[in-house]
Amino acid sequence: MRRGKKWSEEELEYLEDKWGAVSIKGIAKKLNRSVNAVKLKAQRMGLGDARSHFDGITVSQLSLVLNTHYGILKNWIKLYDFPARKKVFAAENKVLVVTYQDFWKWAKENRHMLDFSRFERLSLGPEPKWVEEKRKADQIKKLHVPKPHNTPWSKDDDEKLKWMLNQFKYTYPEIAEELKRSQAAVKRRILDLGLKQRPIRLPNHIKYSPEEERLLIDLLGKGYCFEEIADRLNRSALGVRGKAERLGYKFKNGVPYLEKEIG
DNA sequence: GTGTGGCAATATCTGTATAG
DNA sequence: CTATACAGATATTGCCACAC
Numbered sequence: 505m506r507r508g509k510k511w512s513e514e515e516l517e518y519l520e521d522k523w524g525a526v527s528i529k530g531i532a533k534k535l536n537r538s539v540n541a542v543k544l545k546a547q548r549m550g551l552g553d554a555r556s557h558f559d560g561i562t563v564s565q566l567s568l569v570l571n572t573h574y575g576i577l578k579n580w581i582k583l584y585d586f587p588a589r590k591k592v593f594a595a596e597n598k599v600l601v602v603t604y605q606d607f608w609k610w611a612k613e614n615r616h617m618l619d620f621s622r623f624e625r626l627s628l629g630p631e632p633k634w635v636e637e638k639r640k641a642d643q644i645k646k647l648h649v650p651k652p653h654n655t656p657w658s659k660d661d662d663e664k665l666k667w668m669l670n671q672f673k674y675t676y677p678e679i680a681e682e683l684k685r686s687q688a689a690v691k692r693r694i695l696d697l698g699l700k701q702r703p704i705r706l707p708n709h710i711k712y713s714p715e716e717e718r719l720l721i722d723l724l725g726k727g728y729c730f731e732e733i734a735d736r737l738n739r740s741a742l743g744v745r746g747k748a749e750r751l752g753y754k755f756k757n758g759v760p761y762l763e764k765e766i767g
Numbered sequence: 768g769t770g771t772g773g774c775a776a777t778a779t780c781t782g783t784a785t786a787g
Numbered sequence: 788c789t790a791t792a793c794a795g796a797t798a799t800t801g802c803c804a805c806a807c
Contacts, residue, residue: 564790574791576779583778597787599790654780654798676771689799695773696798708769708807743770750768755801757778 508541519546524557527592560603561628563588571622584617584757586610604629611635615727616759621646634726641728648731650684657693665693669701676703676740677731686731687741706740712747724748724760 511519515535522531523546532539551557563581567574580586587606590598602610611618612632620639625631661683668674668682680687694702712720716737723733730741730748737744753760 562790573780575793578791579778597790652780653778654796656797686799691771692774692799702772705770705807708771711768740770746770747768749802758800 509537511545516549520549520551523551530592558591558601558603559605559629560601560607563600563602566602566607566628569623569627570618580614580617584614608632614759617757619645638727641726641732644732645729648681648729648735649686649689655685662693662697665690665697666699666701669694669699669703672701672704674703675706676742677706677734679703680731680741686729687734688730688745691742706743708743710739712737717747717751720744720747721751724753 518535519531519542522534526534528539528542528546532542535542561569563577564574567577570577577586577588581588581600586602587610588600588602591601592598607628608631612634615634615638618638619642620635621642625635625639665679665683668679674682676687676690680690683690685693690703720733720737723736730744734741734744739747748760752762754763755761
């Protein structure tokens with residue numbers, strides 16, 4: 505003869521999902537059961553220790569693994585739906601965490617935001633298949649644009665830029681490669697320095713063949729940088745970017761998407 | 768159509784600080 | 788030592804205009 509309520513499917517699911525993520529007290533309250541009843545059920549389900557059950561990482565630790573900054577992850581949470589949530593471990597403190605599963609799901613959609621060359625493979629658990637190619641793309645990007653983001657322009661950099669412009673024989677790809685920055689960065693710097701000279705333009709009457717368009721779309725989706733795609737198409741990164749726009753792509757923090765696609 | 772001009776907006780990064 | 792907050796500086800991105 506049982507005295508307790510029978511556990512519904514929904515309740516069991518909830519328990520399994522929140523075990524280790526929400527305090528036992530919280531689960532008990534939500535399910536309108538006693539703390540003991542919840543503990544007992546979890547034990548019988550073989551869920552194990554709530555604390556070690558968590559298959560994820562704190563956001564703070566993740567920022568270290570990714571070799572970025574805590575503030576950047578906070579920005580991703582705020583603006584890009586990074587799937588972090590508050591979790592109570594041992595004490596009262598709530599800490600931002602993300603499960604590996606949630607992380608990889610988000611990472612797939614936002615792969616362009618992540619630089620996989622910054623961390624060793626498998627340091628965040630088993631990696632989905634697409635990661636291998638993205639990491640390769642990121643390593644290639646580093647060859648095109650070796651200077652880390654926000655690297656200040658030195659006097660020498662600026663002088664070299666001016667000198668090259670004054671030769672009136674260098675293109676964006678050539679100047680960017682020499683300065684180890686993206687072509688877009690070079691373009692912006694020319695503007696900021698108030699220079700009147702411009703790199704010589706590449707021919708602008710070469711139509712993209714269907715194969716070229718397909719390659720562009722493919723590489724863009726896989727996360728290759730514009731410089732690499734441009735090299736393969738024998739064009740400029742600026743041009744490839746423009747073509748991507750004409751193909752209907754929009755960009756949000758480097759992540760390409762098509763307007764008509766919903767979700 | 769294609770590559771690029773121009774510029775506002777914003778992400779990244781550094782540094783400092785606080786609390787547990 | 789870990790987790791978090793926040794501000795300032797500036798390098799880079801998003802977007803659309805525009806000349807060929």
